[in-house]
């Protein structure tokens with residue numbers, strides 16, 4: 061199981077446009093159209109299933125809020141940082 065990252069490791073490894081909120085890392089991805097947001101959410105779900113690491117995602121008009129934490133470890137691990145990088149990668 062992935063080990064919890066230290067505060068400094070989290071700060072160091074936080075991917076671009078992601079913020080730390082307690083035991084989660086969070087990013088809100090913005091879109092011009094609701095269906096673009098839903099398409100991103102579906103693609104993100106596929107990436108999550110592929111990695112077997114599942115974010116909490118909330119879709120709203122023009123945005124998808126993604127929250128990542130490692131439930132098994134009770135906090136932020138490299139699995140969260142890696143998933144955040146992958147989601148940044150599928151966001152045009």
Ligand SMILES: C[C@H](O)[C@H](O)[C@H]1CNC2=NC(N)=NC(=O)C2=N1
Nearest residue numbers: 112113114115129130131132133
């Ligand atoms: C049994 C365990 O819940 C699973 O191996 C996976 C599923 N997806 C997961 N997703 C997240 N975010 N954290 C986990 O600890 C996790 N565990």
